[in-house]
Amino acid sequence: MSISFDNALGIHEQALNVRVKRAEVLANNLANADTPGFKARDLDFKAVLNSKLNQPGEAAPMSVAKTNSKHLSTASASSESLLYRNPTQPSIDGNTVDTQQEMAAYMKNAMDYQASFQFLNGKFKSITNAIRGE
Amino acid sequence: MSLNRIFDIAGSAMSAQSMRLNTTASNIANADTASSSTDEVYRARKPVFASIQQSVMKTGFNTAFTDMPESQGVEVKGIVESDAPLDMRYQPDHPMANDDGYVMYPNVNVVEEMTDMLSASRSFQTNVDVMDAAKTMMQRILTLGQ
Numbered sequence: 001m002s003i004s005f006d007n008a009l010g011i012h013e014q015a016l017n018v019r020v021k022r023a024e025v026l027a028n029n030l031a032n033a034d035t036p037g038f039k040a041r042d043l044d045f046k047a048v049l050n051s052k053l054n055q056p057g058e059a060a061p062m063s064v065a066k067t068n069s070k071h072l073s074t075a076s077a078s079s080e081s082l083l084y085r086n087p088t089q090p091s092i093d094g095n096t097v098d099t100q101q102e103m104a105a106y107m108k109n110a111m112d113y114q115a116s117f118q119f120l121n122g123k124f125k126s127i128t129n130a131i132r133g134e
Numbered sequence: 135m136s137l138n139r140i141f142d143i144a145g146s147a148m149s150a151q152s153m154r155l156n157t158t159a160s161n162i163a164n165a166d167t168a169s170s171s172t173d174e175v176y177r178a179r180k181p182v183f184a185s186i187q188q189s190v191m192k193t194g195f196n197t198a199f200t201d202m203p204e205s206q207g208v209e210v211k212g213i214v215e216s217d218a219p220l221d222m223r224y225q226p227d228h229p230m231a232n233d234d235g236y237v238m239y240p241n242v243n244v245v246e247e248m249t250d251m252l253s254a255s256r257s258f259q260t261n262v263d264v265m266d267a268a269k270t271m272m273q274r275i276l277t278l279g280q
Binding site: 020021023024027028030031032033034035036038099103106107110113114117120121124125128 | 140150184185208260263
């Protein structure tokens with residue numbers, strides 16, 4: 001029997017990657033809190049995670065088959081899931097960043113990252129235990 | 135690891151905010167600098183912020199996130215001088231007074247500059263917090279499997 005890391009680690013590895021990507025998008029919102037005309041963005045976590053999980057092996061619904069590594073992908077789910085945030089308060093310079101809201105989302109995302117990390121670490125610990133036979 | 139990019143993004147914002155603090159300090163310091171002509175008088179300076187657009191071609195097409203224009207941090211496009219009207223005061227006894235007895239004072243609004251300073255320092259703190267959280271995330275990933 002061969003050990004497949006993909007099967008053993010499950011969803012958590014992909015989830016961690018999406019968490020990092022979301023942290024980047026939110027950090028960018030906070031960095032541009034004073035930029036005129038900047039529109040705050042956010043990831044649809046569920047959609048991105050689904051598109052990441054569908055990528056290897058079976059193709060996502062309505063996707064074009066890629067037979068060569070140089071083929072470009074069609075409009076992928078990831079670009080559609082990077083959405084614009086609905087502003088709660090209009091601003092005269094067109095900026096839609098609400099610093100408090102973004103900071104809360106960023107901190108919650110960091111906590112969720114820690115949770116995903118705990119799960120991933122637990123998986124690795126189980127594998128180590130299995131190998132050692134303790 | 136794209137956590138590194140959070141450091142770049144927060145760093146660019148901190149640098150932009152410190153430039154904003156610099157111009158604010160300069161404006162407040164020169165708020166009462168008298169001058170005898172409209173050409174020499176100090177005018178309030180303001181930085182212009184713009185988001186840095188990531189070049190799509192640079193990162194290639196093979197990753198899942200490159201097919202949309204996405205900004206990566208903030209930059210200071212330039213520093214512009216305010217067009218607000220100058221403060222002309224009739225002070226014939228002033229050593230800098232011109233032939234008509236007027237002295238030019240800068241168009242610096244000190245109250246506006248103070249609020250700008252507070253806003254810049256709060257934004258700076260926010261970005262320090264962002265960088266700190268990213269650092270914690272990175273330190274955790276280094277302990278994976280231990």
